[in-house]
Each structure stands twice: as C-alpha cells, then as structure tokens.
Amino acid sequence: MKPVTQTILHGDPTGVPGNCLQAAVASLLDLPLDAVPHFILHDDWLERLAEFCMAHGYQPIMRMPDVPVAYGMAWGPSVRGVRHAVVWVDGEIAWDPHPSRAGLLKVTELIAFEPIGDGQ
Structure with a gap:
C-alpha cells in the first residue's frame, strides 16, 4: 500500500465531487492518482x-462492518459531514486520503x- 492523498475535496468550487475513492484505490493498488x-463522475461508478x-488483480467484495477485512476500503461519515472512503488494512484505518x-x-x-x- 502506497499512501496517495486526494486532490479534490468535498465542496470544490468547480463542483467536481471529492476524489477520496480515487485516492484510496490508487493507494491500495500502488498506482499514481x-x-x-475518478469513478464517481459516472452513474455506473461501482461497475x-x-x-x-479486477484488471489490476483484485476482486472488490462488499462486506458488512462486522465482517473482518484484511485489505480494502472502509466507508462512513467523516467529521466534514460527508460520506468518505479510507484505506482499511488488518481491521483498521491504514490511510485516510x-x-x-x-x-x-x-x-x-x-x-x-x-x-x-x-484458477479463478
């Protein structure tokens, strides 16, 4: 995991949504931002x-918060009052973009x- 900081914040004057998801995925896949x-710019962002x-060797699987996850992302409300994505490793936040x-x-x-x- 290579920490990547988001470059677009919620409330950006251009109206573009924040890119925490993009930065979290870049961090998890060791890619530059x-x-x-910037997935959420599209209606079919989840697909x-x-x-x-999957093209980078990982199958993303949705889990409930009480199911252990060794490597992936966590979502939830931030102190800024918006839904936010962070990097989750070994059951805890490893990086907040x-x-x-x-x-x-x-x-x-x-x-x-x-x-x-x-074989998968």
Missing part, C-alpha cells in the same frame, strides 16, 4: 470500480480487495 479513474480493480487524516466517525461499509488467484 492520475492512473486511476467501473470493479472492472478496474483526506489531507486532514481525520478518518471516519464510524464504519458503515467495507469493500474487501481479494486477490484474484490462478
């Missing part, structure tokens, strides 16, 4: 996210990044 799409991750590094108020969803192995 500009190599990862695009899945396709992108927001420059404040404030994390989440609580975890409401998890997305496990499961390696795609031979």
Whole structure:
C-alpha cells in the first residue's frame, strides 16, 4: 500500500465531487492518482470500480462492518459531514486520503480487495 492523498475535496468550487475513492484505490493498488479513474463522475461508478480493480488483480467484495477485512476500503461519515472512503488494512484505518487524516466517525461499509488467484 502506497499512501496517495486526494486532490479534490468535498465542496470544490468547480463542483467536481471529492476524489477520496480515487485516492484510496490508487493507494491500495500502488498506482499514481492520475492512473486511476475518478469513478464517481459516472452513474455506473461501482461497475467501473470493479472492472478496474479486477484488471489490476483484485476482486472488490462488499462486506458488512462486522465482517473482518484484511485489505480494502472502509466507508462512513467523516467529521466534514460527508460520506468518505479510507484505506482499511488488518481491521483498521491504514490511510485516510483526506489531507486532514481525520478518518471516519464510524464504519458503515467495507469493500474487501481479494486477490484474484490462478484458477479463478
């Protein structure tokens, strides 16, 4: 995991949504930010996210907050009052892509990044 900081924050004057998801995925896949799409700009962002991750060797799988996740993302409300994505490793926040590094108020969803192995 290579920490990447988001470059677009919630409330950006251009109206573009924040890119915490893009930065979290870049961090998890050890990619530069500009190599990862800004998924939420598209209505089918979840499908695009899945396709992108699978092309990079990981199957994203939605999990409930009480299911252990070794490597992936956590979602939940931030102190800024918006839904936010962070990097989740070994059951805890490993990286908050927001420059404040404030994390989440609580975890409401998890997305496990499961390696795609031979034979899958």
